[in-house]
Amino acid sequence: MTTDLIRQFNRGHQAAFTTIYDCYQPAIFYFVKKFIPDTAEAEDITAETFIKLWKRRENFDNERSIASFLHITARNASIDWLRSEKKEVHNRQNLIYLLSQDQYTEFQEDIKGEVLRLIKMEIDRLPLKTKQVLLMSYVEGKSNEEIAQLLNIRNQSVRNHKARALNLIRLAIIKNKWLITVMVIL
Amino acid sequence: MEAQNRIAVLILKQLKGEIDSREADELKEWINHSEENRLLFRQLTDPTRLQTEFGAFYQSRTKILNKINEAISVPKAVSLWKKIAVAASIIITVGVGGYFYFAGKNQNQVVRSTPQKQLDIQPAKNGAILTLDNGQQIVLDSANNGTLAKQGNSKIIKQGDHLSYSSNQQDSASEIIYNTITTPKGRQYPNLTLGDGTKVWLDAGSSIRFPVAFTRNERKVEITGQVWFDVVHNSKIPFKVIAKNVEVNDLGTEFNVNAYDDEQQIHVTLLQGAISIGRTTLKPGQQAQITNNGKLQLMSSVDIEEVMAWKNGFFSFRQTDIKGIMRQLSRWYDVEVRYENVNPAETFTGEIDRNLNLAEVLKILEKTRVHFRIEEGRKLVILP
Incomplete structure (x- = not known):
């Protein structure tokens, strides 16, 4: 993360904020989710955490301060949520566990978040439309017709983008899995 | 966190098939360390489970x-151009920099500057002015979402940065109603859908005049500046684009027209499908270059990435001279350019992110011995 990026963030550039978001969202989200398995709740808490970061955007002058702010804020928010939902036994257990941990404990979820983040970065290298087509197909399981309609492009273009994505993406695990779908549709 | 990131990198290498034997051993050691690790590894390397996880x-x-x-998005008050422009325009920046990708991808070079205070100007934003049939103007930056107006049988619907015309067919008896969308310098409009479903993207300093509903026998639009089209094909109703003295006939397709008044030629580039200009038919990847006196030259080996860089968020320069570069910057940053004795032979090759502030772009260009100064009132001075 460059100092320029942080300065742009300080000045309120949304694009810089989104870059920072994509850098930390996986770690924060999977950290929260470890203690609050409900996806919607975990998403809310993660969103709140980043909204707080944005509101204080002028106060950060390096990456470390951003990272620790996010971790502490997410941790506190998780603790608050677990306290308010103490009736559930597993929440109580998670609360005790979380309170017993040091702020900087490393969790396995960090690895998962980081791997998924790196995969996303690989996909982000693709040209924009090609990337959209791949995500709609691989992530959302949409058909060529649906994709063509949503992106307002021709059916043939969808096939071209898929072929291009297969050519460019360096992740065999995605390629092979997805190829099966593509082969059927192509 | 360091150790965790190391494992993540190793797992990614494994997924990409780029892991070497030493790294494989390191990963294996981690996997064997605990059952939890083994399960996580399986979860991330099994194609079906990874697909679900991702x-x-x-x-x-x-x-x-x-x-x-x-x-966090502040609802914009109903304000006009000036207000937005002033609020967004001049800010003080401390230290700038950016990435400059040279022609070859392997020669990426990071340019970093020393901190200094200077005037800066932000890049263009999404926005445009819509002119209705009766001359009424609507600033799309600040207009509320929903139906903006009714024109004949068509509704104009705004949703965020997207403007679309409901697809009612024109009553052949009644008169054709025209609307115009104009992007001033410092604004682009990426998301316009015409009544027939055709998608249009306007670069900065451009315009398009089009019927709100198309008749049964013709679809004709007029443009200035640079516009990209993805036309919904209809063999019965051809789609025509008029740019200055050039008429492009679409046969169903995606293409780009660059027809800025201050450029010497009009460039029409075909990305997909087929188009014709006069008697010349273009194949995908070809570009027609038309001079002001109407001479057409067909280029077969144009760099599509370069032509479409603007739409992908880049300035792309291939041995472009300083004036050619400044024409682009002037439109995008809405600045007036003044030259103080410049060597016109100096050319640049590379790509620069269009999201950067002007000062950051200039810092990158300064690598090539030309110097700049930003002055009050959106003025850019080129120094030797």
């Missing part, structure tokens, strides 16, 4: 980001 991750990522954006 899908869930990506959907959460988007949902959370939408929630955040909803919360």
Whole structure:
């Protein structure tokens, strides 16, 4: 993360904020989710955490301060949520566990978040439309017709983008899995 | 965190098939360290489970980001150009820099500057002015979402940065109603859908005049500046684009027209499908270059990435001279350019992110012995 990026963030550039978001969202989200398995709740808490970061955007002058702010804020928010939902036994257990941990404990979820983040970065290298087509197909399981309609492009273009994505993406695990779908549709 | 990141990198290398034997041993050691590790590794390297995991991750990522954006975007008050422009235009920046990708991808070079205070100007934003049939003008930056106006039988619907015309067919008896969308310098409009479903993207300093509903026998639009089209094909109703003295006939397709008044030629580039200009038919990847006196030259080996760089968020220069570069910057940053004795032979090759502030772009260009100064009132001075 460059100092320029942080300065742009300080000045309120949304694009810089989104870059920072994509850098930390996986770690924060999977950290929260470890203690609050409900996806919607975990998403809310993660969103709140980043909204707080944005509101204080002028106060950060390096990456470390951003990272620790996010971790502490997410941790506190998780603790608050677990306290308010103490009736559930597993929440109580998670609360005790979380309170017993040091702020900087490393969790396995960090690895998962980081791997998924790196995969996303690989996909982000693709040209924009090609990337959209791949995500709609691989992530959302949409058909060529649906994709063509949503992106307002021709059916043939969808096939071209898929072929291009297969050519460019360096992740065999995605390629092979997805190829099966593509082969059927192509 | 360091150790965790190391493992993540190793897992990614494994997924990409780029892991070497030493790294494989390191990863194996971690996997064998605990049952938990083994399970996590399996989860991330099994194609079906990874697809599920990544899908869930990506959907959460988007949902959370939408929630955040909803919360932090300030609802824009009904204000006019000036107000927005002034608020967004001149800010003080301390230290700038950016990435400059040279022609070859392997020669990426990071340019970093020393901190200094200077005037700066932000890049263009999404926005445009819509002129209705009766001359009424609507500033799309600040207009509310929903139906903006009714024109004949068509409704104009705005949704965020997207403007679309409901697809009612024109009553052949009644008169054709025209609307115009204009992007001034410092604004682009990426998301316009015409009544027939054709998609249009306007670069900065451009315009398009079009019928709000198309008749049964012709679809004709007029443009200035640079516009990209993705036309919904209809063999019965040809789609025509008029740019200065050039008429492009679409046979169903995606193409780009660059017809800025201050450029010497009009460039029409075909990306997909087929178009014709006069008697010349273009194949995908070809570009027609037309001079002001109407001479057409067909180029077969144009760099599509370069032509479409603007739409992908880049300035792309291939041995472009300083004036050619400044014409682009002038439109995008809405600045007036003045030259103080410049060597016109100096050319640049490379790509620069269009999201950078002007000072950052200039810093990158300064690598090539030309110097700049930003002055009050959106003025850019080129120094030797």
